[in-house]
Amino acid sequence: MAYSDKVLDHYENPRNVGSLDKNDPQVGTGMVGAPACGDVMKLMIKVNDNGVIEDAKFKTYGCGSAIASSSLVTEWLKGRTIEEAYAIKNSEIAEELALPPVKIHCSVLAEDAIKAAVADIKAKQAAKEAA
């Protein structure tokens, strides 16, 4: 199958691959997986006191579209608030990367990873306030 130029670019030069300190109270982690293709995606975001995402890293095992989707969202996330991040839709990711219908689920995975990471940081913040 032919990948779009944008997918190839992110696949060959993935941005922000790696990890952040998961024990940092400002870091939220989102892990998701899709059994249909065996893809696993880990997304970590570092959020400052104003609720703005300062850094984002990912690690994805999967096809080119899954890697490109996660690489793209790490670029998008930096500088956004967690509310803005939560509002990102998979259709925006799929459109930006020109994903074919059979690869739409890769963008779903990326959207769900963002939502999981935001939920994790919110849970950490709530735990801190409760303490």
Added chain:
Amino acid sequence: MQNYFSLLHLTQQFAIDIKALESNYRKIQSASHPDRFVSASPAEKLQSMQLATSANEAYSVLKNPAGRAKYLLELRGINAIAETNTAMPADFLMQQMAWRERLEEAKAAKDLADLEALASEMQAEAKAIQDELIDLFDVTKNLAKATDETRKLIFIDKVCADIHHAIEQIE
């Protein structure tokens, strides 16, 4: 409607008699072999061909434990690999990551011994899940939990396939 289990004369459950699966499949294959229908009518030829095709599908789905589990769920209207469902237990996903990392490292280092060790660890993991699925499908009939375990098994199958692919490339 006839399903894969009834087609191969098996009880519709996770624990199946593999020998019966094999022999019932062979019986259908030989009974529907084109050589037997050389002088048959076009309708009979078509019918026997369709039977042979269905038996092939049934056999390949049922002999694989992950395929069988997925099919049992389908018969109950559950799609185990729905693309909208990406939530998996965090510890399982962490383990997936660890397996994938180890596979990648062993592949890069062409470490055949570690690839084989990883393959046998994963097979042990798959076996444990299959044992649990017998309980979940056939005894307690806990479909929600069976769906979760089936998803894990499908994941493990994918990693195993990738490990074997890596081993083949080195050899």
